[in-house]
Amino acid sequence: MTLEEKVAQLVGFWVDQGDETVAPMAGEMATSTRYEEASIHGMGHLTRVYGTRPVDPSERAGWLWSEQRRLRAETRLGIPAIVHEECLTGLATWKAATYPTPLAWGAAFDPELVEQVGTQIGESMRELGIHQGLAPVLDVVRDPRWGRVDECIGEDPYLVGTVGTAYVRGLQSTGIHATLKHFVGYSASQAGRNHAPVSMGRRELEDVMLPPFEMAIRDGAVRSVMNSYAAIDGIPVAATPEYLTEILRDRWGFDGVVVSDYFSVAFLHTMHAVAADLGEAAHLALEAGIDVELPTGDAFVAPLIERLRDGRTDIGLVDQAVLRVLRQKEELGLLDETFDEAPQGVDLDSSEHRSLARRLAGESVILLSNDGILPLARTPRRIAVIGPNADASEALMGCYSFANHVLPHHPGTPLGFDVPTVLERLTAEFADTDVVHEAGCDVEGDDESRIASAVNAAREADVVIAVVGDRAGLFGRGTVGEGNDVDDLELPGLQRRLVEELRATGTPVVMVCLTGRPYALGWAIEGENAPAAVLQTFFPGEEGADAIAAVLSGREAPSGHLPVSLPRSSGSQPYSYLHPLLGGPNEITSADNAPVLAFGHGLTYSSFERRLSTVDAVPAGGRFTAEVRVRNTGSREATDLVQLYAHDEFATVARPLAQLVAYTRVSLAPGDEAVVRFDVPTTRFALTDRSFRRVVQPGDVELWVGPDCRTKESIARVTVSGDEYLVTDADPRVVDVTLG
Known part of the structure; x- marks a missing residue:
């Protein structure tokens, strides 16, 4: 292999990337190289072929098959590219099923079901010619202020490890390579701020953060790992052999491929400032143990080649990475694949998908409190369904769902599959009841003009279902999700005020929280004017509304449990139930950081x-x-x-x-x-x-x-x-x- 052919195997190319904000600083870091030029010597990865824009899956598959045939026929080595996609809440592409977010996996405490979900997602990916999925996230939750909490499974490493490993097994059983994220320490950033420094002792790292990754590697035989953006004690993980080589490979025996989180190699220069230029950043990443730069070759192509030619970087580092990538392509069958006929009429939201999505959503609904009003056994004369999330499909889906990750950049484009809202399912569930709806307020903002009409509707109803919570998005678009960190754990906007005014009418209020993080709900659980019942759901996906309606009516009993503590306040963070005596409330301090509800809490309709x-x-x-x-x-x-x-x-x-x-x-x-x-x-x-x-x-x-x-x-x-x-x-x- 020539030097250019070797380096080509170590990078991805984002064919469809435009101005959309779907990765941190993507617009500033993306290479301007034309795809035809970039692929002349071959290609390691094709980045998010299906998951960057709303493209018809069958039409896109036709393009991909032809492109893989071109790589085989028109490059000297004839090696096809690995295609990777996000698959955290299902395959993140247009018209594909959207499952509950990983925090809901944790709430279900059901690894066997999560494994089935992983298998179903993997089968869709394989049908479309995808080889690698960028999931699961095995970061252990340390601070609910962090925007990416909904991508995580929980705050306990054993729960994260068992559920995450189950997903790996399911996905990889179909021939797709799972990718563990984000190795390691990412979720322990200072004050829950995305990409912020991590100050963590080695013992906490060993006893809390590393065990889920070890389980997925040793017990799940995962084939790919992605580095964390974090700098731990001042040293970026992407430039640290201690993590990416000594722990991952030498201690645990991992023999797969390490891919960089998007732009994290370049960040060694632009954000961490531990490399003087992109060439040095590439050298540090290779030396640490990163094999593939994603999503593009900002550092691993021209800047690295210059260093290799003048001898500042040893070609042996490149050879080692290339061998790992070629071994992965051999495992995936790419070296023998002919790509004869692309699939037609692909159904990414089949009845099998919806059935599994419904089961997982049902098992993840958590009953936080109940004064006996639930289930609504006696059919009410009138139900007022109020709140900004009551009639919003996007409120049911997480940050890395295609609906919330990509479609906001394409206004007017339909979802491409059916996602009934809570209002729609409640109207069907209580078909003999007069169901009225008022939004009351927005998820964000201070517009109070609609609160009065919501309160009037509540006065005239027998029961109020108040559907509140989050709207997932990216980097300031939404209230939770990547880059959407907070310094306050109150419900966003005017939602608490809305619920309190509804409660003041005297009509019984059931509060349904559709969120991506646990909020400080002490006022709703313990207060004198607390709602009659509180349901917590963490972005339950396309079938989530039916699961909520079934629990409210009593058609199903709730069985979800908190995979994270329900915080008392933002000032009590970071908090973990895994604390020693002096880490919780005690006689030596007047500050009470005990959560409102403990890890594992969840009521049902029996005892x-x-x-x-x-x-x-x-x-x-x-x-x-x-x-x-x-x-x-x-x-x-x-x-x-x-x-x-x-x-x-x-x-x-x-x-x-x-x-x-x-x-x-x-x-x-x-x-x-x-x-x-x-x-x-x-x-x-x-x-x-x-x-x-x-x-x-x-x-x-x-x-x-x-x-x-x-x-x-x-x-x-x-x-x-x-x-x-x-x-x-x-x-x-x-x-x-x-x-x-």
């Missing part, structure tokens, strides 16, 4: 009783069984989330007061019971010791089950005995679950 039993002792490095007897003590069928927590009472480093050890969903009829057996490896208690070794230390561990992390309904203790155990690569990371 459950849980009893825990286990062994007295287990050797360090061994396994033990924790048995939970669960009984439905209510009057209707419902699903319980069995949550097992632990606290290491004394250790050589400060330990969290609560740590999720295992979980599973159990559906039971009234009066029925089940026995859940958790086969727990003691590596679930492992910690990074003072010498930064991963160990299991002997000592007493308190275990409990309950409806959330802080409610100890049934307690047991196990003594970890023997000598300290050094965790090995072969040790299990996941708890096995059986039902009896």
